[in-house]
Amino acid sequence: MSEIIRMSRRDFLKTGAVLSGGLVLGCYLPFGNSAGAADPATTFAPNAFIRIGSDDTVTLIINKSEMGQGVYTSLPMLIAEELACDWKKIRIEAAPVDPVYNHTVFGLQVTGGSTSVRTEWERLSKAGAAAREMLIAAAARQWKVDPASCRAENGFVVHAGKKLSYGQLAAKAAKLPVPQEVRLKDPARYAIVGKPRHRLDSPAKIDGTALFGIDVQLPGLLTAVVARPPVFGGKVTSFTADKAKKVPGVVDVVQVPSGVAVIATGFWPAKKGRELLDIVWDDGPEGGLATPALRQQYVSLAQSPGLVARKEGEPAQAMQKAAKQLTAEFEAPFLAHAPMEPLNCCVDLKSDRCDIWTGTQFQTVDRNSAAEVAGLKPEQVHLHTTFLGGGFGRRANPASDFVREAVHVAKAAGKPVKVIWTRDDDMKGGFYRPFWYDRISASLDDTGNLTAWQHTIVGQSIATGTPFESAMVKNGIDDASVEGAAEIPYAIPNIQVDLHTPKLLVPVLWWRSVGHSHTAFVVESFMDEAAHAAGKDPFAFRRALLAKHPRHKGVLELAAAKAGWGKPLPAGRGRGIAVHESFGSFIAQVAEVSADRKGTVKVHRVICAIDCGRTVNPDTIRAQMESGIIFGLSAALHGAITFKNGKVEQDNFDGYPVVRMNESPAIEVHIMPSKEPPGGVGEPGVPPIAPAVANALFAATGVRLRTLPFNPKALLDGMGKG
Amino acid sequence: MIALNVNGKAYQVDVEPDVPLLWVIREQLKLTGTKFGCGEGLCGACTVHVNGEPARSCITPVGDVAGKKIVTIEGIPAGHAVKKAWLAEEVSQCGYCQPGQVMSAVALLKKHPKPTDGDIDSAMSGNICRCGTYPRIRTAIHRAAGAKKKGGKP
Numbered sequence: 001m002s003e004i005i006r007m008s009r010r011d012f013l014k015t016g017a018v019l020s021g022g023l024v025l026g027c028y029l030p031f032g033n034s035a036g037a038a039d040p041a042t043t044f045a046p047n048a049f050i051r052i053g054s055d056d057t058v059t060l061i062i063n064k065s066e067m068g069q070g071v072y073t074s075l076p077m078l079i080a081e082e083l084a085c086d087w088k089k090i091r092i093e094a095a096p097v098d099p100v101y102n103h104t105v106f107g108l109q110v111t112g113g114s115t116s117v118r119t120e121w122e123r124l125s126k127a128g129a130a131a132r133e134m135l136i137a138a139a140a141r142q143w144k145v146d147p148a149s150c151r152a153e154n155g156f157v158v159h160a161g162k163k164l165s166y167g168q169l170a171a172k173a174a175k176l177p178v179p180q181e182v183r184l185k186d187p188a189r190y191a192i193v194g195k196p197r198h199r200l201d202s203p204a205k206i207d208g209t210a211l212f213g214i215d216v217q218l219p220g221l222l223t224a225v226v227a228r229p230p231v232f233g234g235k236v237t238s239f240t241a242d243k244a245k246k247v248p249g250v251v252d253v254v255q256v257p258s259g260v261a262v263i264a265t266g267f268w269p270a271k272k273g274r275e276l277l278d279i280v281w282d283d284g285p286e287g288g289l290a291t292p293a294l295r296q297q298y299v300s301l302a303q304s305p306g307l308v309a310r311k312e313g314e315p316a317q318a319m320q321k322a323a324k325q326l327t328a329e330f331e332a333p334f335l336a337h338a339p340m341e342p343l344n345c346c347v348d349l350k351s352d353r354c355d356i357w358t359g360t361q362f363q364t365v366d367r368n369s370a371a372e373v374a375g376l377k378p379e380q381v382h383l384h385t386t387f388l389g390g391g392f393g394r395r396a397n398p399a400s401d402f403v404r405e406a407v408h409v410a411k412a413a414g415k416p417v418k419v420i421w422t423r424d425d426d427m428k429g430g431f432y433r434p435f436w437y438d439r440i441s442a443s444l445d446d447t448g449n450l451t452a453w454q455h456t457i458v459g460q461s462i463a464t465g466t467p468f469e470s471a472m473v474k475n476g477i478d479d480a481s482v483e484g485a486a487e488i489p490y491a492i493p494n495i496q497v498d499l500h501t502p503k504l505l506v507p508v509l510w511w512r513s514v515g516h517s518h519t520a521f522v523v524e525s526f527m528d529e530a531a532h533a534a535g536k537d538p539f540a541f542r543r544a545l546l547a548k549h550p551r552h553k554g555v556l557e558l559a560a561a562k563a564g565w566g567k568p569l570p571a572g573r574g575r576g577i578a579v580h581e582s583f584g585s586f587i588a589q590v591a592e593v594s595a596d597r598k599g600t601v602k603v604h605r606v607i608c609a610i611d612c613g614r615t616v617n618p619d620t621i622r623a624q625m626e627s628g629i630i631f632g633l634s635a636a637l638h639g640a641i642t643f644k645n646g647k648v649e650q651d652n653f654d655g656y657p658v659v660r661m662n663e664s665p666a667i668e669v670h671i672m673p674s675k676e677p678p679g680g681v682g683e684p685g686v687p688p689i690a691p692a693v694a695n696a697l698f699a700a701t702g703v704r705l706r707t708l709p710f711n712p713k714a715l716l717d718g719m720g721k722g
Numbered sequence: 723m724i725a726l727n728v729n730g731k732a733y734q735v736d737v738e739p740d741v742p743l744l745w746v747i748r749e750q751l752k753l754t755g756t757k758f759g760c761g762e763g764l765c766g767a768c769t770v771h772v773n774g775e776p777a778r779s780c781i782t783p784v785g786d787v788a789g790k791k792i793v794t795i796e797g798i799p800a801g802h803a804v805k806k807a808w809l810a811e812e813v814s815q816c817g818y819c820q821p822g823q824v825m826s827a828v829a830l831l832k833k834h835p836k837p838t839d840g841d842i843d844s845a846m847s848g849n850i851c852r853c854g855t856y857p858r859i860r861t862a863i864h865r866a867a868g869a870k871k872k873g874g875k876p
Binding site for chain 1: 761818846
């Protein structure tokens with residue numbers, strides 16, 4: 001698989017190879033082959049993304065998964081801007097698996113890395129423009145006029161008082177050649193892109209009709225739940241299913257590679273049956289895994305340098321010469337993604353065809369994995385992408401765990417079956433954000449300037465051992481482990497960032513904002529410590545070090561200004577600031593916090609400034625910032641997956657709390673006007689919030705918390721109130 | 723056979739009385755707007771109304787609600803003020819928790835037509851949203867109440 005990944009995610013982010021050209025011709029499919037049942041006699045389908053019916057319906061085939069980030073609206077906006085269609089006539093279809101829908105950079109069908117708008121902007125604009133030109137050409141031919149005298153407007157081609165709708169022109173336009181070159185609109189004349197627009201998927205999401213994977217219904221569909229090993233790397237030694245099989249509704253109990261599946265007529269009997277299974281497990285080598293011991297192992301690794309990810313100057317020598325030196329250690333736990341829709345996958349397997357319905361971010365990989373399990377060719381597997389009840393990276397899994405397992409169960413069942421994970425299964429099922437431990441030192445000269453920075457990171461690699469290893473791991477360093485740390489923008493003459501990559505059987509995965517989710521916490525917390533050690537204001541200290549990074553500096557200044565940085569706050573409250581670049585966007589956040597007598601942290605208000613370049617839907621950008629801040633806040637205040645005797649200790653939202661309404665801060669988002677290439681917005685809102693809150697807590701209490709999630713007892717102890 | 727009244731329609735379902743209402747609504751009645759989130763009454767995705775009160779259908783045995791008036795998201799009229807406010811404030815992201823959020827908000831507004839931020843906190847904190855739509859939910863509830871209050875609490 002790795003040979004089809006043309007460029008690693010990080011290379012892509014580095015080079016900003018966003019609007020690579022020449023893709024429109026590559027995306028044309030043979031007529032009517034785009035996505036199903038369009039009648040070629042009356043339908044105009046100039047490319048894989050657009051179908052216009054004689055009834056004026058404009059069907060847009062979207063190759064990105066809608067998991068909340070708004071791609072079913074932002075990508076249509078890009079097409080509609082050029083196509084000049086009637087927005088109300090737009091229908092969305094999820095793309096089938098086909099190379100034509102591959103990510104323009106990663107080379108497979110995937111939604112991730114906050115790349116959808118960045119990578120599809122040019123391709124979809126051209127797709128819309130080509131269709132528009134063909135509709136205009138069809139009308140001009142019918143009227144026997146110069147196409148240049150016609151224009152496209154809200155679903156019609158118009159000329160001197162005459163007009164024809166796109167539906168009326170569809171059949172004729174379909175017979176015309178696809179233009180080789182298309183002229184795109186001048187962004188200054190955009191009517192749709194860059195202006196707030198209501199989401200196309202909202203109505204279905206509040207009346208219960210939006211179809212998620214878990215909602216799929218088929219005639220004769222069975223439901224299965226699977227008992228999986230309680231320890232990662234464990235296996236079934238033996239099992240008896242006599243009691244389970246007696247539960248009314250249980251149809252069968254079968255062993256699959258991932259455990260023991262109870263197949264029933266519905267979820268409840270399947271779950272009841274599972275509770276009655278007697279399974280003897282072999283825990284394997286991780287049977288003794290415990291978080292405190294793991295922490296000790298990581299702590300000792302952090303005391304010596306690892307593989308060097310970045311080195312400039314001679315940090316060790318500079319440290320020795322410095323007037324002041326400071327060192328601190330930081331910790332961030334394993335985290336579950338915990339999307340609201342627990343994992344599930346529905347499979348209808350026949351001898352020569354397999355249909356799969358699931359909410360996935362990873363269509364090509366899942367389709368190919370399913371084919372392997374089913375013993376079919378990839379093209380015999382038809383994967384139908386539903387809405388995703390949250391993804392956050394969990395549904396982009398190189399191992400295709402929930403898809404492979406469901407195909408195994410379907411094979412055994414011999415009937416269509418939907419595997420549903422309970423919340424406990426989902427939370428204990430692995431593929432976590434890695435556990436991280438960081439040691440970091442810095443030195444200051446006698447005027448308070450940073451002279452050296454040395455950062456050692458300890459944590460598992462996500463890509464190692466997957467088909468993505470060759471593209472993402474270079475010289476032993478997984479890009480995702482050091483992103484946000486290796487390329488810090490601050491002007492420091494001597495820098496070293498290095499990495500230890502311990503191996504564990506705990507499966508880890510990309511978690512919304514990936515490496516940035518911990519590196520921003522460490523770097524921006526420690527930058528604050530350095531500012532205080534230098535006796536300088538944390539905002540002014542950063543600002544001075546960012547003189548050569550105008551976009552960082554711009555959002556930093558905007559956030560500080562909007563937050564009233566430096567102005568007095570009510571007693572007990574503190575303000576903290578953090579700035580971080582990720583996924584092509586620059587974000588600064590200011591948090592206002594206080595802590596009560598129990599050490600409970602209250603985040604009152606968050607001011608967020610973002611520079612994400614050119615925008616498509618500003619309201620979506622605001623929504624994604626709010627979303628990222630609250631997602632990051634859940635991790636900062638509550639989230640931790642821990643192990644005892646090899647087993648995950650958390651199983652539901654009581655043991656793994658997330659921010660709720662009563663803890664949700666007021667959030668203000670300010671978007672920096674920009675003509676820069678577009679940046680991502682799905683993930684970049686997450687990284688700055690934990691350090692902004694940690695820095696605000698220090699301002700409010702004088703206590704520096706360096707372990708996530710923030711521990712109320714540690715805060716009280718620090719305040720001398722423990 | 724258990725007699726159920728869901729969204730004003732009468733149903734007879736052939737299930738054990740201990741089966742949670744959630745699975746009967748989803749699997750027998752095929753009303754899939756009500757969602758499975760946690761199975762323990764911790765997240766609110768499965769919220770329905772039983773005799774006008776919000777209830778977590780994932781921990782409500784179907785036998786306990788026989789004959790009672792059950793309303794699911796499918797039973798909330800299209801023009802309802804809460805749905806209109808949800809659209810106006812563009813609340814939904816992934817959307818999975820939103821039916822439960824809407825059901826909790828409808829029940830809240832029945833009890834408190836002009837809810838304070840404190841009322842919203844107590845009525846809505848049982849409903850988790852992993853996409854973090856809380857600030858917009860708060861604004862939408864105020865909007866539905868006619869207050870059109872902007873932003874969250876200070």
